[in-house]
Amino acid sequence: MEDFQYHAPGSVDAAVSLLRDAEDGKVVAGGMSLLPLMKLGLAAPGGLVSLGKVSGLDGIADRGSEIEVGALCTHAQVAAAEIVRERIPALAAMAEGIGDAQVRNRGTIGGSVAHNDPAADYPAACLALGATIATDRREIAADDFFLGMFFTALEEDEVITAVRFPVPTRAGWAKFPNPASKYAVAGVMAADGPAGVRVAVTGASGDGVFRVAEMEAALASSFEPASVAGVSVSAEAMLSDDAAGPEYRAHLVTVMAKRAVEEA
Ligand SMILES: Cc1cc2nc3c(=O)[nH]c(=O)nc-3n(C[C@H](O)[C@H](O)[C@H](O)COP(=O)(O)OP(=O)(O)OC[C@H]3O[C@@H](n4cnc5c(N)ncnc54)[C@H](O)[C@@H]3O)c2cc1C
Structure with a gap:
């Protein structure tokens, strides 16, 4: 080092x-x-x-139509927060499934979205729920924030202060985790809320988190598992590693989408 x-x-x-x-x-x-x-x-x-001594960034607040999560909130805090469990249970379930207890007790939401690992869970939740990322100088819609693997709209000297999640009518999360790291081989959040019907996928693509327009259109007509069960995604841009090849990952996206809708 x-x-x-x-x-x-x-x-x-x-x-x-x-x-x-x-x-x-x-x-x-x-x-x-x-x-x-x-x-x-x-x-x-x-x-x-270090942000460790900065106060005021580790709260979770109910803002009516939105839940605001401070950038320093750990995954364990989000998973355990009553407000999150009651109002966006899919988000609590997602946070509960990140890594292991040590990672959940140290890792933060701000760090996760800033890092934008292609297999991280929060980017899918942000995109599916239509979240807003607040920084020291501006507010960035999730749609404009995640720009590709390990790449975001943040400037070099910009600090995330909070992430705001609109409360959905319904949302569900399903992840096929890498058995060793627990990072997503494929993870899907399906949501029906203020941002519309959205399906966001993490872990699968080399370009990072992405939405599946065909699944979203099918769910907008009828929000039920059968609507996505027959929709396949192309294996072309899928990641390939020891855990899964591109075709298997593409298959997992459909299976996880179906499970996410069932959860919702
Ligand atoms: C073994 C293991 C398993 C894991 N499994 C999963 C998993 O299953 N799912 C998952 O989603 N993640 C997983 N992770 C990643 C984990 O969630 C991390 O906590 C997260 O990616 C980064 O959060 P952090 O607070 O530790 O960030 P740090 O490591 O401190 O920082 C990461 C990056 O974000 C930047 N950054 C941090 N905070 C801010 C801020 N407020 N504003 C601007 N930039 C900031 C830093 O400069 C750095 O570039 C795993 C990690 C490990 C080690």
Whole structure:
């Protein structure tokens, strides 16, 4: 691991200013994704700006038509929050299925969406529910946020402060996890809510999270498992690794979509 300067500011503004001053500065939240990359030498930030001492970013609030989740909320907090379990149970179920207990107790929602791992679960939830990502300077619709594998609309010195999820009429989550890491081989959230009927898939494509228009149209006519059971997705852009090849992943997308609608 390369040497780096460590900072632990007490406010978002101070964090932003440290990021601007640092040579290749990086925010660290739970460290569950960034620290392994640093240990492997795949990331070598000159300045590490921890959000650990910034207050006010770890609350979950009911805003009526939306649930607002602070960027520093851990997956375990989201999974356990009564408000989330009651109003968006699919989101609580999704958070409950992330990694293992250690990862859920350290990893944060802000870190997950900022990292945009192609197999991470939150990007699918954000896209399916039509979430908004709030930062220190603007609000970004999930539709405009996830731009490809490990690539988002965030600027280098931008800090996520919260993610807001519109409360859906119904939503369901299903994931086929990698048995070792628990990352999604294919994970699907199907939702019917203020953003319309949406089906968002993670884990399957090399381009990261994506929506399935044909499934969405079928569900808009009739929101039931049978509507998606016969809709297949192309294996062309699917990831291939030890866990699954492209054809199997494409097949899993349809199976997970059906299960997600059943859950909804
Ligand atoms: C063994 C293992 C299993 C896992 N399994 C799963 C799984 O099943 N599903 C899943 O979805 N994820 C899984 N993860 C990933 C986990 O959810 C991480 O917590 C998450 O990806 C990153 O969150 P973090 O808070 O640890 O971010 P960090 O590692 O601290 O940061 C990750 C990236 O986000 C940036 N960042 C962090 N916070 C902010 C912010 N507020 N604003 C702007 N940028 C920010 C950092 O600069 C960095 O680039 C797994 C991880 C491990 C190690």
